[in-house]
Amino acid sequence: MIRSAAPVAAGFAIAVLLQLAAGSVVGPFAVKLLMDIGINVVLAVSLNLVNGFTGQFSIGHAGFMAVGGYVAGCITYYGSFLLWGGASVRPGLLSGGTLLFLGACLVGSLVASGAGFLVGLPSLRLRGDYLAIVTLGFGEILRVMLQRTGDVLTDPASVKGAAATTLATSLGGSLGFSGLPYYTNLLWVYVFVTVTLVVALRLKFSSYGRAFLSIRENEIAAEAVGVNTTRLKVRAFVLAAAFAGLAGGLFAHEVGVSLNPRELGFQKSFDIVIMVVLGGMGSVSGAVLAAIVLTLLPEALRSFSEFRMPIYALALILMMILRPQGLLGLREVWELPWLRRRSAGGGTETA
Amino acid sequence: MDGVAVGSLYALIALGYTMVYGILQFINFAHSDVFVLGAWLSYTLAVAFGYAAAGAHPPLAAGLLILVGAMAACGLAGFTIERLAYRPLRRAPRLNVLITAIGVSLLLQNVGQLKWFFGTQPQRMPSLIDDKILAVVAGVQIHLVDLAGAGTALLLMLVLDWLIFRTRMGRAMRAVSHDTAVAALMGINVDAVVSFTFVLGSSLAAAAGFLYAMKYPGLNQPAHATWVLLGLKAFVAAVIGGIGNVRGAMLGGVLIGFIELFGAAYLSPHLRDIYVFSILILVLLLRPSGILGKAVAEKV
Numbered sequence: 001m002i003r004s005a006a007p008v009a010a011g012f013a014i015a016v017l018l019q020l021a022a023g024s025v026v027g028p029f030a031v032k033l034l035m036d037i038g039i040n041v042v043l044a045v046s047l048n049l050v051n052g053f054t055g056q057f058s059i060g061h062a063g064f065m066a067v068g069g070y071v072a073g074c075i076t077y078y079g080s081f082l083l084w085g086g087a088s089v090r091p092g093l094l095s096g097g098t099l100l101f102l103g104a105c106l107v108g109s110l111v112a113s114g115a116g117f118l119v120g121l122p123s124l125r126l127r128g129d130y131l132a133i134v135t136l137g138f139g140e141i142l143r144v145m146l147q148r149t150g151d152v153l154t155d156p157a158s159v160k161g162a163a164a165t166t167l168a169t170s171l172g173g174s175l176g177f178s179g180l181p182y183y184t185n186l187l188w189v190y191v192f193v194t195v196t197l198v199v200a201l202r203l204k205f206s207s208y209g210r211a212f213l214s215i216r217e218n219e220i221a222a223e224a225v226g227v228n229t230t231r232l233k234v235r236a237f238v239l240a241a242a243f244a245g246l247a248g249g250l251f252a253h254e255v256g257v258s259l260n261p262r263e264l265g266f267q268k269s270f271d272i273v274i275m276v277v278l279g280g281m282g283s284v285s286g287a288v289l290a291a292i293v294l295t296l297l298p299e300a301l302r303s304f305s306e307f308r309m310p311i312y313a314l315a316l317i318l319m320m321i322l323r324p325q326g327l328l329g330l331r332e333v334w335e336l337p338w339l340r341r342r343s344a345g346g347g348t349e350t351a
Numbered sequence: 352m353d354g355v356a357v358g359s360l361y362a363l364i365a366l367g368y369t370m371v372y373g374i375l376q377f378i379n380f381a382h383s384d385v386f387v388l389g390a391w392l393s394y395t396l397a398v399a400f401g402y403a404a405a406g407a408h409p410p411l412a413a414g415l416l417i418l419v420g421a422m423a424a425c426g427l428a429g430f431t432i433e434r435l436a437y438r439p440l441r442r443a444p445r446l447n448v449l450i451t452a453i454g455v456s457l458l459l460q461n462v463g464q465l466k467w468f469f470g471t472q473p474q475r476m477p478s479l480i481d482d483k484i485l486a487v488v489a490g491v492q493i494h495l496v497d498l499a500g501a502g503t504a505l506l507l508m509l510v511l512d513w514l515i516f517r518t519r520m521g522r523a524m525r526a527v528s529h530d531t532a533v534a535a536l537m538g539i540n541v542d543a544v545v546s547f548t549f550v551l552g553s554s555l556a557a558a559a560g561f562l563y564a565m566k567y568p569g570l571n572q573p574a575h576a577t578w579v580l581l582g583l584k585a586f587v588a589a590v591i592g593g594i595g596n597v598r599g600a601m602l603g604g605v606l607i608g609f610i611e612l613f614g615a616a617y618l619s620p621h622l623r624d625i626y627v628f629s630i631l632i633l634v635l636l637l638r639p640s641g642i643l644g645k646a647v648a649e650k651v
Binding site for chain 2: 055057059122129130132133134136137138140141143144145148265266270273277306307309310312313314315316317320321324
């Protein structure tokens with residue numbers, strides 16, 4: 001606990017600073033980009049728990065994001081209607097609206113982790129390939145189901161009169177859930193980024209994290225030395241789903257975002273996978289770097305946007321052939337050989 | 352009848368998945384994109400031959416020529432993919448191969464979508480045969496397209512079955528699938544067998560693409576979600592039949608076709624994608640080796 005306190009405090013301080021200063025210094029577009037980066041960092045780092053640390057392969061991460069986003073969105077939107085009669089933002093650092101938003105994000109994250117448990121339990125007993133298929137299938141089923149939900153209710157009287165089940169299924173269908181209040185700001189994004197990073201890093205260097213890594217390196221050997229592989233795989237999966245749900249909640253309440261099923265399809269899942277693979281399988285800071293670069297790159301290359309996916313795909317193939325462990329591999333940025341003095345205990349690197 | 356027609360398409364695609372899995376133990380994610388390539392190439396060839404006009408049905412030979420052309424082109428594509436992307440990773444961990452396969456899949460989808468290839472617009476496949484109702488048996492309409500599709504698929508499967516169980520190459524394939532290292536020691540050229548498998552699987556997928564385009568002429572853009580789902584269902588068919596088992600894939604494909612269409616007809620048409628994946632999860636839980644698969648203990 002104590003060892004985490006300093007980084008958490010530092011992270012929160014940065015979040016506050018960003019919130020206070022960034023808007024006036026760099027303008028609203030850059031603020032939006034910073035929020036996108038933060039959300040992608042949460043997604044990439046959490047997927048790294050499954051794909052990087054534990055060596056499983058999930059390609060349905062956007063599905064968990066969608067679960068979290070829709071649950072959180074549903075709670076804040078209809079909750080605002082029921083409490084205050086409208087879905088406009090109620091400003092203030094700890095106003096009722098903000099508290100509702102935070103609560104909704106946490107509930108969304110919980111529900112997403114529940115979904116992670118349900119999806120992970122049957123498939124994690126089997127080998128990684130099946131997990132990939134089941135997660136992809138899960139994402140697609142979820143997309144189909146979300147596209148079949150009803151229109152969003154927009155007038156207070158009908159919201160008040162509707163049953164809870166009607167509210168939970170009035171999520172906008174294929175047009176998307178529009179009209180959500182924009183509660184997401186730099187402060188909350190980076191508070192959650194801090195939490196994600198601290199959890200991921202502390203996990204990596206704990207006995208839990210070593211157990212995760214042992215599953216990735218050799219599942220049979222890990223089991224032989226007493227690691228309960230199935231249980232740990234499910235735990236990694238549930239934890240990753242929880243953070244993805246959190247990211248979904250942030251995404252749902254972000255300015256200029258349309259929360260629709262297509263946006264959160266397998267294309268998004270692949271985007272996150274690419275961040276993890278490029279950054280380094282098992283490297284938290286690598287995932288952060290990759291998330292930053294891959295969020296900014298499309299903006300820089302806007303005029304070549306049709307080549308974005310072909311280039312990503314080619315990069316993925318070449319990376320696997322030439323440097324299969326990703327740019328950083330298991331290492332963190334501060335563990336790179338050219339960054340640290342010749343210290344005695346090196347080599348956490350594994351192939 | 353739809354069930355048989357769609358099921359035989361799933362079976363054709365599932366064969367490619369299952370053959371590759373049997374030999375290399377990995378899921379060739381790009382396989383469904385080869386199927387899409389087959390469908391789009393059939394369209395391109397049909398248009399190139401000048402059959403775009405509605406109602407003008409070309410002679411049967413032209414249709415066959417398009418089918419063979421698409422199969423040959425996709426066979427070449429399959430060979431190239433294996434040679435360039437998968438062969439360098441033959442000894443790499445499975446996860447890396449899986450990621451590469453996804454990379455290849457993304458590459459095919461998105462390159463196919465560039466304007467120099469098939470573009471982002473959905474197209475309409477010219478109808479190559481007159482789709483008339485041949486007979487009505489017990490209230491079931493038998494369409495010519497369905498019959499031709501199922502017939503072609505069945506014929507191809509019979510050819511494949513003969514190839515695998517009656518020829519030297521087939522014996523080599525079975526040997527490699529049984530134990531790659533020992534097969535290599537017995538003087539089998541493993542690389543050649545793997546290449547042959549990819550060519551075979553890819554051309555079957557192309558045939559499925561052609562038949563699919565005949566039955567459902569509205570072709571979506573190559574990266575559209577419908578294609579991904581089709582490929583996934585074919586993979587599910589391979590798993591249900593017992594992955595690595597060629598006859599299992601045929602059985603699984605037809606089974607999936609029936610489950611999907613009966614579910615859509617009698618339960619709810621909107622949830623048709625959900626039945627197949629529920630079946631997958633059930634099979635994984637109850638009998639992970641599939642209907643015709645043998646349970647294999649993991650070697651330590």
